[in-house]
Amino acid sequence: xxxxxxxxxxxxxxxxxxxxxxxxxxxxxxxxxxxxxxxxxxxxxxxxxxxxxxxxxxxxxxxxxxxxxxxxxxxxxxxxxxxxxxxxxxxxx
Amino acid sequence: xxxxxxxxxxxxxxxxxxxxxxxxxxxxxxxxxxxxxxxxxxxxxxxxxxxxxxxxxxxxxxxxxxxxxxxxxxxxxxxxxxxxxxxxxxxxxxxxxxxxxxxxxxxxxxxxxxxxxxxxxxxxxxxxxxxxxxxxxxxxxxxxxxxxxxxxxxxxxxxxxxxxxxxxxxxxxxxxxxxxxxxxxxxxxxxxxxxxxxxxxxxxxxxxxxxxxxxxxxxxxxxxxxxxxxxxxxxxxxxxxxxxxx
Numbered sequence: 001x002x003x004x005x006x007x008x009x010x011x012x013x014x015x016x017x018x019x020x021x022x023x024x025x026x027x028x029x030x031x032x033x034x035x036x037x038x039x040x041x042x043x044x045x046x047x048x049x050x051x052x053x054x055x056x057x058x059x060x061x062x063x064x065x066x067x068x069x070x071x072x073x074x075x076x077x078x079x080x081x082x083x084x085x086x087x088x089x090x091x092x093x
Numbered sequence: 094x095x096x097x098x099x100x101x102x103x104x105x106x107x108x109x110x111x112x113x114x115x116x117x118x119x120x121x122x123x124x125x126x127x128x129x130x131x132x133x134x135x136x137x138x139x140x141x142x143x144x145x146x147x148x149x150x151x152x153x154x155x156x157x158x159x160x161x162x163x164x165x166x167x168x169x170x171x172x173x174x175x176x177x178x179x180x181x182x183x184x185x186x187x188x189x190x191x192x193x194x195x196x197x198x199x200x201x202x203x204x205x206x207x208x209x210x211x212x213x214x215x216x217x218x219x220x221x222x223x224x225x226x227x228x229x230x231x232x233x234x235x236x237x238x239x240x241x242x243x244x245x246x247x248x249x250x251x252x253x254x255x256x257x258x259x260x261x262x263x264x265x266x267x268x269x270x271x272x273x274x275x276x277x278x279x280x281x282x283x284x285x286x287x288x289x290x291x292x293x294x295x296x297x298x299x300x301x302x303x304x305x306x307x308x309x310x311x312x313x314x315x316x317x318x319x320x321x322x323x324x325x326x327x328x329x330x331x332x333x334x335x336x337x338x339x
Contacts, residue, residue: 012309013333017149019195020135023098032196047197048330 008052015049015060021072022046025079028092036087039067046089099124100137103190105182106161111249115215116179117153117165120190125160128152130226131199131219131304131332134164134192138174146173151218151306151332152193155225162193165249167215198332200304202230207297210238211285211315213307216334217249220306228262237265239293241285241311243272267293285311287318294322306332 015022015031022030031047042064049060049069057073062085071082083089107119120134130152137147154163168179182188200208200223208227210220217240227236242248248268258266269281269289281289294301303324305315312333319329 010309014197014331016195016197016332017334019133019197020098020149020191023194029194029196032199044327045197047195 011054013051013053014047015051016047017051018058026091033090035089037062037067037069038085038087040065098191100189100191102187105184105186108184111165112247114168115165115249117163119161119163121161127156128193129199129201130156130223132193132195134190137189138177148174153218153221155222155229157229165218198330202227202232205234206300206302208234208236209294209297209301209303211305212240213311216306220304221250233263235263235297237293237297239267241269241271244270245275285315287321290318291322301328303329309333
């Protein structure tokens with residue numbers, strides 16, 4: 001196995017791990033919904049994004065180009081969502 | 094699928110050890126909903142001063158069991174939640190949960206492609222839910238499980254794997270022990286690699302659907318090796334868990 005020393009890499013999860021928070025924000029299950037990376041155009045299920053959850057906010061990156069797709073910051077009063085890295089998000093009816 | 098995701102108060106009805114560091118908890122849910130194998134619940138603890146700690150735990154039981162779920166939790170020595178679960182929680186206690194959650198890392202018995210399950214450590218838990226679901230649903234698709242643990246004593250659900258091995262269920266079970274092996278060990282004795290995956294996955298053919306749940310580095314290694322032996326990345330679903338948290 002290749003040794004990876006980057007701590008962020010070692011702590012990396014899948015966006016599936018943030019399914020509860022995404023549900024809280026959007027009100028529907030999101031991880032099986034498709035999304036498109038605004039950086040490289042890769043399309044895939046949201047749950048397959050790479051998730052970095054150990055910082056003050058949560059960062060979801062494209063699994064193909066590792067561009068930032070979503071950033072989520074929670075404060076006691078509000079949730080901030082930066083989705084400019086996604087061409088679209090799909091919310092199932 | 095529309096559903097509401099509210100916190101509910103679950104009751105602990107049973108606690109049993111799986112290994113020295115791993116326990117399974119049976120939780121009775123007043124607003125139980127049928128889950129899909131591979132999904133998880135969020136658990137939340139609240140201290141008297143209002144401080145909250147929240148973790149996600151994979152469901153181990155099959156969706157066919159109504160009214161309750163099993164989760165299997167590894168005790169992380171400096172963890173906030175897993176230490177409470179292991180050291181404090183007793184049958185009859187109550188705990189806040191919400192779920193079932195997640196639509197990405199799921200397998201349904203209606204999916205008829207050959208199934209390849211790859212687990213590292215406690216990553217075996219959601220895969221056990223898939224295996225139990227497969228058995229309960231009577232699915233006959235070819236299936237293989239490759240389970241990497243450090244030592245023989247770290248193998249979770251060992252007795253159940255042996256039962257499944259002898260049950261003619263069409264599930265092939267492979268163990269690898271990476272740190273030490275008991276005398277006479279017949280399984281693999283190294284980290285998961287390309288040659289091992291070729292032996293395990295080869296007989297399943299090209300249309301295999303693969304699920305990998307393990308620590309991040311093992312997921313990366315196994316997924317890359319699968320791609321090298323010809324499995325397309327869209328046939329591979331991964332669930333990584335980090336070395337911290339608990």
